[in-house]
Amino acid sequence: MKIKVRYYSRSGNTKALAEAIARGANVKAIAIDDDNAPINEKTDILFIGGALYAYGLDNKIKKYISELDANNIKKAIVFSTSWISKHSIDLLKKELSKKKIYVCEEYIYYKNKPNDNELKEAEKNVEKLLEKEI
Numbered sequence: 344m345k346i347k348v349r350y351y352s353r354s355g356n357t358k359a360l361a362e363a364i365a366r367g368a369n370v371k372a373i374a375i376d377d378d379n380a381p382i383n384e385k386t387d388i389l390f391i392g393g394a395l396y397a398y399g400l401d402n403k404i405k406k407y408i409s410e411l412d413a414n415n416i417k418k419a420i421v422f423s424t425s426w427i428s429k430h431s432i433d434l435l436k437k438e439l440s441k442k443k444i445y446v447c448e449e450y451i452y453y454k455n456k457p458n459d460n461e462l463k464e465a466e467k468n469v470e471k472l473l474e475k476e477i
């Protein structure tokens with residue numbers, strides 16, 4: 344199964360979560376502004392995450408999603424961190440749906456910077472989730 348993890352993070356909180364998800368999936372977490380961020384091959388699950396800023400997503404992640412090739416992505420699972428609101432989860436799902444990319448109901452969310460236990464939990468949950476997928 345081909346898994347990708349992509350994220351946008353200003354201060355590292357969502358990056359820490361992306362890296363935990365990537366450990367669970369045994370892949371690398373790649374920032375959306377990295378040269379390797381574009382997805383040019385068939386992907387079974389794209390984990391894609393970004394935080395909430397002033398009740399919105401950063402334009403960079405909106406642009407990244409708008410440029411995804413939906414034909415390459417079977418389904419997406421969103422993840423996010425924020426101070427208080429999970430609105431970023433809905434916004435990420437909305438941007439992906441606009442591209443007609445199938446988005447799973449389930450999502451991964453933590454408040455601000457996830458602590459070590461939360462990161463471990465995220466990693467384990469991704470492992471479990473992927474076991475179900477096989």
Ligand SMILES: Cc1cc2nc3c(=O)[nH]c(=O)nc-3n(C[C@H](O)[C@H](O)[C@H](O)COP(=O)(O)O)c2cc1C
Pocket residue numbers: 351352353354355356357358393394395396397398399424425426427428429454455456
């Ligand atoms: C400029 C700015 C605006 C923010 N606005 C919100 C907000 O509207 N609601 C919220 O719950 N958190 C808000 N936050 C908190 C961030 O979503 C949170 O700290 C997040 O974990 C940051 O992730 P990052 O380190 O990956 O960028 C804001 C943070 C910043 C810096």
